[in-house]
Amino acid sequence: MLAYILRRLVWIAITLWGVSLLTFALLFAGPTDAARALSGARAQAASVEMLRERLGLDRPVHEQYVTYLGDLVRGDLGESYYFKRPVADALRERFPATAQLALTIFVLAVALGVPLGVISSMRRGGVIDRVLMVSGLVAISIPSFLFGLLLLYAFAFRLKLFPVGGYGSPAHLILPALTVALPWAAWYGIVLRSNMLDTVALDYARTAAAKGLRPRTIAWRHLLPNALLSVVTMLGMDLAVLLTGLALVEYIFGWPGIGWQALQAAQRFDVPMIMGSVLFGSLLIGLANLIVDLIYGWLDPRVRIS
């Protein structure tokens, strides 16, 4: 077990190294001159050169990479051009907001999606089932930023039930969380429903029915645990997406997380900040997948961790 975790951690480290190498190569292969882009269109050649020297961009590529990697190992991601502070500090400061939003979405999506899936699989073709199927299709087809804007318009501008944006109180959390949680709940519901319907024909489910258990008991106690397993495999990737893919929602609702921060960096050519976000995101994804795989092994004894 410990050996397995260690091996996975080594793989995460290799991934991070690969990512750092690729992003660095990209930066030098790309057509953009960072020093020039930063000093603006009207800057004098001399001041561009001065900036280039100050940022260390005049040294040979491999030398720059070795310096960068050395700093990276010590947890130093460099200095943000735009935020004028160490990238690692900026990430550390903004991460709790993203984590809070991501976990809220996660809990909401599971708490809404699981009952939806179970109920619609019990009443196939019923009202809830049909509503779930249609809303699920729309949910995966509407861009999250559009759905967020619609919620913002309806509930913040028109009905004035929630603040228009910002961070702090639970009221600020509700709209951005629902923006992502509602479509995801519909999606989980659909996946769970089809899994439940697949398990109904299995022997143990028929045994449960034959010994006279109520359909509700069969669904919740016997079918659900098995059907949930395949949802758990999805959760790993989904958690990773949530932790690193909320940029648009954070931007719309003014939620100060790492996604919005990366966006601001991208709009101002703040390369160290984006590179730091890419690396930090890779670390988060690696850890999220590891944790979900461990939970999966614990839930399903058939999976032998090797």
Next chain:
Amino acid sequence: MSTAEIGQVVPNHAPSRADLAQPAALPRSVVSWWGDVWRRFRRQRLSLVAAAVLIILALLAVLAPVISPYDPTQQFRREGLSPLGEPLAPNSRFWLGTDGLGRDLLSRLLWGGRISLTIGISATAIVMTTALLIGGTAGFAGSKTDFLLMRLVDLMISVPQFFVMLLLVVVLQPGVWVVVLVVSLFGWPYPARVFRSQILSLKESDFVLAARALGVPERRIFVRHVLPHLLPLVTVYSALSMPGVIFAEASLSFLGLGVPPPTPSWGSMIQDGMQYYRAAPWLVLYPGLAITLAVVSFNLVASGLREAMDPAQRGR
């Protein structure tokens, strides 16, 4: 010796009129594979409607230069804005109203669809080619090549996609072809995996063994005997890839990091409409509905194709 003695079940009565009227085996008319797929696709009403919607959207995009009432970048500073300088609501002159710069929204919607769909289709072509090349090579070559390519796939799905897209757009600078490249970057790993596992099982099939026994070169076996069997998967995954690339393009353009202005795309129109969105919510709503309509249709067509191309359903 009667036929019954060699184990065949025959009716032990004289053929009745009903039996004569319906012979046991009518010679079936020859149905091509695509004909069969179309017959089964047609039966799924919702997918059929979605396909029709996509054809209409494609036609509107192709015909945009002919049918749009105005030039999408022309600013009607006097007639196209209210006395306060705000966008106009839909009216008889500008059917869907105007945007914040007094440009005709209908024309921009048509031209925007042209850009968004072109980017979507180009990116899907790149995604499918890459997935086939990588998945095909990995599955067919096996051993070390397979291992290395699959680690590349692992790497691709363990990086934060959106952040990498941001980095790429910033480093390569916005432009239509950069957007195509960036949005197709993360589409291929999953289909590549599916293609690889399909090829792994095809490789073990008898017809490949037969071809090999006849001395057909490996490359030719791959192109002539294995690749055609991937056609259903490629078709379904092409339809499935469109929503992803349309979303990615819309997201980047929405952030002002996609197609550079004044060229309209559905995503950049939402971005333009954002600042008027209390006073003129339709500026956001129309391009948003266009994206949603296109994506719903692609999802429905994909599920219809999946159903129609399922080999287990063949001939039904």
